[in-house]
Amino acid sequence: MDIIKVRAVSRTAAVAGAIAGVMREQKHAEVQAIGAGAVNQAVKAIVLARTFLTQDGIDVVCIPEFVNIEIEDKIRTAIKFVVEPR
Amino acid sequence: MDIIKVRAVSRTAAVAGAIAGVMREQKHAEVQAIGAGAVNQAVKAIVLARTFLTQDGIDVVCIPEFVNIEIEDKIRTAIKFVVEPR
Numbered sequence: 636m637d638i639i640k641v642r643a644v645s646r647t648a649a650v651a652g653a654i655a656g657v658m659r660e661q662k663h664a665e666v667q668a669i670g671a672g673a674v675n676q677a678v679k680a681i682v683l684a685r686t687f688l689t690q691d692g693i694d695v696v697c698i699p700e701f702v703n704i705e706i707e708d709k710i711r712t713a714i715k716f717v718v719e720p721r
Numbered sequence: 722m723d724i725i726k727v728r729a730v731s732r733t734a735a736v737a738g739a740i741a742g743v744m745r746e747q748k749h750a751e752v753q754a755i756g757a758g759a760v761n762q763a764v765k766a767i768v769l770a771r772t773f774l775t776q777d778g779i780d781v782v783c784i785p786e787f788v789n790i791e792i793e794d795k796i797r798t799a800i801k802f803v804v805e806p807r
Contacts, residue, residue, distance in 0.1 A: 643757075671729075671761035678760055678800055682785045696782035696807070699768045714764055721782075 638665045638715070641680065643672025650680035654718060655687040658695060664718040667702070674714050681716060694721045724751045724801070727766065729758025736766035740804060741773040744781060750804040753788070760800050767802060780807045 639653050650666070657664040668677040681697055688695050698717040703710050725739050736752070743750040754763040767783055774781050784803040789796050 671757045674764055675757035675760045678764065678785050679787075682787055682800070685784070685786075696784050696805075698771070698782050699764050700771075701765075701768055714768070719782075 638667045641666060641668045641673050641677040643670060643676060645673070645676050645680070647676060647679045647683055650676065651683035651687060654680060654684035655691075658684070658688055658693060658718060658720075659691065662720055666697075666716040666718065667704075667713050668716075669704075669706075669711055669713045677714070677716060681718060684718070695719065696721045724753050727752060727754045727759050727763040729756060729762060731759070731762050731766070733762060733765045733769055736762065737769035737773060740766060740770035741777075744770070744774055744779060744804060744806075745777065748806055752783075752802040752804060753790075753799050754802075755790075755792075755797055755799045763800070763802060767804060770804070781805065782807045 654664050666677050668674045700715045702713050702715045704713050740750050752763050754760045786801045788799050788801045790799050
């Protein structure tokens with residue numbers, strides 16, 4: 636499954652649309668962000684995606700986790716939000 | 722119920738301990754943050770609180786929402802994370 640990667644400059648509505656689309660199709664989405672700006676964008680996108688999905692009768696929750704990922708030979712800690720139906 | 726307010730300079734472990742304590746007692750916690758730094762701290766604290774609570778056999782999820790709050794006569798948009806058992 637593809638992980639939705641969010642950056643600090645990502646557009647909230649675009650990320651929210653991606654999350655809602657994946658949730659409708661797969662009933663499970665994963666959203667990854669590194670750094671405060673990206674984490675904030677990811678959270679805002681999840682709030683907006685919840686609004687979209689509630690209109691479709693899908694009530695979602697999220698589970699945040701730490702994940703270590705390698706970028707340019709350095710290990711960085713990202714936040715992964717697992718989005719699932721309640 | 723008291724809302725756990727998180728700031729960008731809040732200590733992750735202290736906030737996580739507060740979330741875990743409220744969850745053990747009330748099975749419901751609310752965590753509020755304004756701004757990217759505070760939202761990031763809140764998310765990190767929720768990840769850590771999940772670790773604490775999993776050790777107690779409590780599996781939690783979170784539901785992020787926008788809330789408008791008034792600070793010094795100005796309306797600001799905060800993120801409120803509702804933390805609940807799965």
